[in-house]
Amino acid sequence: MGTYHAGSRAVQDRVGVRERADHVGASIGEGIKPVAAAFLGLQPLLVVGAADPSTGEVWASALHGPPGFVRATGPRQMSVTGAVAASDPLAPALTGDGTLVGTIALDPRTRRRMRLNGRLRPTERGFVVTAEQVFANCPKYLQKRDSYEVVADRAGQEPRRGSELTPSQAEFITASDTFFLATGHPGGADASHRGGNPGFVHVASPLELSWRDYPGNSMFLSLGNLDTDPRAGLLFLDWTTGTTLQLTGEARTEFAGTERRVRFTVTQAVERPSALPLRWSAPEHSPANPDPAG
Template identity: 75%
Template sequence: MTYHSGSRAVQDRLGVREFADHVGRGIGQGIRPVAAAFLGLQPLLVLGAADPASGAVWASPVTGEPGFVRATGPRQISVAGGVRPDDPLAPALAAEGTPVGTIALDPRTRRRMRLDGHARPTPRGFAITADQVFSNCPKYLQRRESYERLDRAPKPARRSTELTASQSEFVAKADTFFLATVHEHGADASHRGGNPGFVRVDSPGELSWRDYPGNSMFLTLGNLSLDPRAGLLFLDWESGTTLQLTGTASTEFAADGERTVRFRVKEAVETPSALPLRWSAPAYSPANPEPAR
């Protein structure tokens, strides 16, 4: 199933169904050799799924030495290790058959790959059987030339029901975040990028951003049209701090077709030094629009 009714409704509303069908031909179930090679070079994988107990949707990072994510079959990847024991998605990855979306993003080459499927625990981590595998264009991806792996341990997570002043500043300065959504048959993880300020903090409990023009598939907005649950992940690419948010999101459509997504925070989890990776400073994508004032 390339597109469900939610994505089709958005495509039809914006008059892009024919183009979406053309782009959708690039979606498959198999992991091609070039995709397998790409995965094997990555030190970071982002997951999106729903907590089986609360139903809350979260986006979570997993890191390891290149090779920790491997294609182990025509439709399967295996991940060595996993999320931290206190990560909101730890229960989901411990269950059999959890719908999960993944995105591997390489700032060095401005390439990204998405694989959506169902996860199962393994003795060394977890495996995912793919339902959909596809790549996206480099639009709105910031280039970071290199990274180094540091010997640092995560500090205790801070949980709250809205953003603190420092977290609001963190979001306002971000040039990248990851967005997890779900639908009846699965889950998806995607990327959003722009110049700092592209995400607005409208209040301690609400964020908003413009939905920039993309590939017209509208997988994320399609999911949100049917199920408003969503999870956001912000990374500090230097300090390794992560900010995970769960809540609900909705899309506002202007008469000219421009779109704004509004996200309402239900819970926030900030983990200082969560990731051992420190990336070089970004070169912003030339496709980034100037943030609205």
């Protein structure tokens, strides 16, 4: 897979950052370096994004386990022990040999994150991903959470499914300081992080939400994917209760001078109460977060 495809190039050119994108893109490789392997081995959480092989819907989901459940098992191979629940909308994608997946490991304790995109192969204990893109992101807009604990007796409840947001789900989104975005294009998939102060995601109606695209590394991998294919998946999680909210639908980017806003139309919502057994400490919001009212 090349560093950039036509969609990313189109957005870079529109914003006028192609030269900077070429410089930053030099950090993207296929190999998992020792420092990245060590980072993976410490994480209790991995977010994965992919398209359902039968419906084409794009979903993002969170996998969890004791540190070591995600690990590098080769120069270009990441192995994951465990799976999502059978009722998780991402489950069909994680059982298909050769599925294009995007993954992101994010550590709120250190405000570090690592993305690994590639092709999946199921195994008896989970799956492996052969890496095609591996890179780190800066800590901008990432909230710091000093510690977590495992709530051993927390049991996930039956998912609540719908075709639009409920009032409580809209409140959940508005109160969030973090979500994950899954996108794709014909040659690959990607999972990325979006962060800001609560209120940075605006719910316009039960079928539409939006967020301002804050200045970042200028690669425009996610927005480039959306320029090529509008299908997307969003994952919101409650860092205290473990509840997750997964959305699938389509997203479009609106450009107004130097400002960009992404509008997402919901087609399905899946809320999974107490889905994750992790309870994180209160956040320290990033000093880089803009005022969501601005």
